[in-house]
Amino acid sequence: MRHLGGTIPKMSEDFVNGDDTDQVSIGWARLARGDLQGAESAFRLVDATSAGRPDALTGLAQISLARGDWARAAGLAGMAARASRSESQHAGSHAALGRALLRLGHSEAARAALHVALLHDPLHIQANADLADALIALGRLDEALNLVDAIVVLAQTDVGLRLKRAQILGFMGRHDEAAREFRVIADLRPDDPAAAANLGAGLFVSGDLDAAAEALDQAVRIGSATPETLNNIGLVAMARGDLGRAGHALHDAHQATPADPRIANNYATVLQELGSHAEAERLYRGIAGTKDGLEASRAGFNLGTLMLGSGRWSEGWRFFEQRLALAIPAGSGLPDWRGDSGTGCVLIEAEQGLGDVIQFARFLSAAAARVPVVVRLPETAAGLLDMIPALRAFPPGHIRTADAECVARCSLLSLPAILEAGAPSNAPYLATGPVGTRSPGTEPVVGIVWRGSPRYRFDRRRSLQLAQLAPLLATRGVTWWNLQRDVDVPGLRSVDLTTLKATADAIMACDLVIAVDTAVAHLAGALGRPVWLLNRFGGDWRWYDAPHSDGLAPGGWYRDLVQFQPEQPSPPPGCWEDVILHVGRALRARFGL
The missing domain is CATH 1.25.40.10 (Tetratricopeptide repeat domain)
Incomplete structure (x- = not known):
């Protein structure tokens, strides 16, 4: 174990006079070299002549820990703790006990034992690291981070502690900070393939895909292509769009x-x-x-x-x-709804992104036909229920968005399974404002969306840069509407997108919507407006049965949706060039331009 305090003096194995203290020192020296059998012989010799000596019992507990015999280690360390008298004995025995209890899954008991160890030796590195693990298991991440931060100051080059710090930051969702910690470790160990591989994994989670690929390739160059490194190389390549x-x-x-x-x-x-x-x-x-x-x-x-x-x-x-x-379990505390009728009010909760909410909102009327419902939606979906004509058939109070006394709950995305739905209807199920009508001789209005949330792991594959659309936007005779939120683009008309209702009204005024795989594509499809989906190669499962542009025959989940896809699994941006040209030809053909 790593130790800043309470160390046992090293003794030459040539100097053996039968004294138990010398044998204990020999045992610890052998244990430090990884000679478990030799260490066990020395500790057992002490235990045979001085039964219950705490430092020998702690040594035997450490051997059991090294062999993965957690229960035996806990028993031996417990005996050592009860027999301990000095500061170093208490620190060592309670540290071993805490580690064994942690491995057995007894996180709170481990925390208590490790706390005692650190009272006797606050600088015990391994006990600090194990206490951090116990706090992580107990969900006390802030405490774990504070603990590791304090001890890292005293052992700045301790890679194990820095790995622990990066792990905690990752659990807390502070992925950029975790990646920086992995970078420090890689700098400390420039020739260590594991350090480069960990850096690559950390950069991947933080979203820096190119740097992640470079670090993982470095891990292979200085070490070997381990299964874990190959796995991460594959995940990074998939996110970058290099499916081959x-x-x-x-x-x-x-x-x-x-x-x-x-x-x-x-x-x-x-x-x-x-x-x-x-x-x-x-x-x-x-x-x-x-x-x-x-x-x-x-x-x-x-x-x-x-x-x-x-x-x-x-x-x-x-x-x-x-x-x-x-997923993280719902916090309502209500039992799951199984689809039975007449059970009282059921809470239906949104799940995943806005596109999923829009897609699965088609099943709400079937659920409401069985029970009164409270529908809990994210703020981004405010006003969605008002756009579902099928819900207007129910009496007031049957469908609510405010909290009410409910007897069961379910996820919105679970409704098809609960209701035993078969193939979903692709008929429009949302309605708002009048459909735009184009007067003869006027230009068609085409709304366009070219990127989704960068937080999505595969966003590089689904989103485009505006410059990639230049050949399409150069099409003469089209009025382009910008349906991309929070960005103004010269040559594209800006429209009100502040609410879901406003976005729906803008879509209704378009003759066609062209969008990547985002909530706008779902909204346009649910409203029954013609939508051309720019879909990445492979794509999401919900578009597998959507018709492709070669036939231009709508279908799939939305009656009026057609998808345009790269034909080969090539990485972006090159994979989109032919797709954009194809969309341009189809656009000119549709409107006779």
Whole structure:
């Protein structure tokens, strides 16, 4: 263990006079070298002549910890703690006890033991690190960070502590700070492939994809292509839109560790993106049948999206529900609604992004036909219920947005499974303001959206730069409306987008909407307006059955939506060049320009 205080003097093993103190020192020296068997012999010799000596018991506990025998380690450390008399004995025994209890999952008991250890030796590095782990397990992240910050000041080059700090920052969602900490570690260990790999992983989570790819390549250059590094290379390549490299890296990672369900899930995901649905489904089913709770649920959810995308609705909705195991549980405390009628008011809560809320709002009227509902939506969806004509058929108070006494709850995205819905209707289900009518001889109005939220992991693949649209925006005879929020562009007419209702009114006045995969595409489709979706290669599951531009025949989830997609899994921005030219030709043909 790392120690700044309470260290045991090193003794030469050549000087052995049978004294127990010398044997204890020999045991600790052997343990420091990794000689577990030799250390155990020395400590047991002491225990045979001086039964219950705390430093020997602590040594035996440390050996059990090194061997992964947590229960035995806890027992030995507990005996040592009860027998301890000096400051160093209390510090060592309670530190070992705390670590063993932590490994056994007893976080609060571990915290208490480690607190005692640090009362006797505040500079005990390993005890501080383990206490931080206990606080993390207890959800006390601020305390864990403060603890590590205080001790890092005294051990600025301790890589283990800095890794702990980066981990805590990541748990707190402070990913940029975590990445900076990983950078410090990589600078401390420039020839350590693990440090470069950790930096790459941290940069990936913080969204700096290019720097992440560089760091991960560096890890391979100075070390080897470990399965974990290959996995991260694949994830970064997928986010950057280089699906070919992602497929190769994740294939190699899976081949190296075929029993790792996390890597298998990631490999299946890129196979799904590349269109190898049968192989992806085989992998998903294999993982979903394991006892690995988190990865089994992730595989089940991914399998559900694949099924829904291919029109296998009944089974797909059931697997789709496994996403709930991956989310933070709802805090309402209400039991889950199972779809039964006459049970009292049911709370229906939004989930995921605004596009998902709009897409699944089509199922609200079917739920309200069974029970009174309170619909809890994010502020961005304010006014959505007023745009659903089917809800106007219910009596006042049957559908509310304010809190009320409810007897059960469900997620909005769970309604298809609960209601046992089959294939969704693609008929429009939202309505607002009048449809724009173009007078003869006037230019068609085309609304355009070219980017989504940069917080989305695959945003680089779905969003475009405005400059990429230059060939399309140069089309003569079109009045372009800017449906992209919070940005003014010369040559594009700015319109009111301050509310969902205002955005819907603007869409209704357009003859056509061209959008990347964002909430605007869902809103236009739900309103029944013609929408051309600029969809990344592979794309999201909900667009699998949407018709492609080669036939220009609408369908899928929205009756009047057509998608334009790159034909090859090439990275952006180059993959969009032919798509934009294709859209331009289709636009001129549609309006006779």
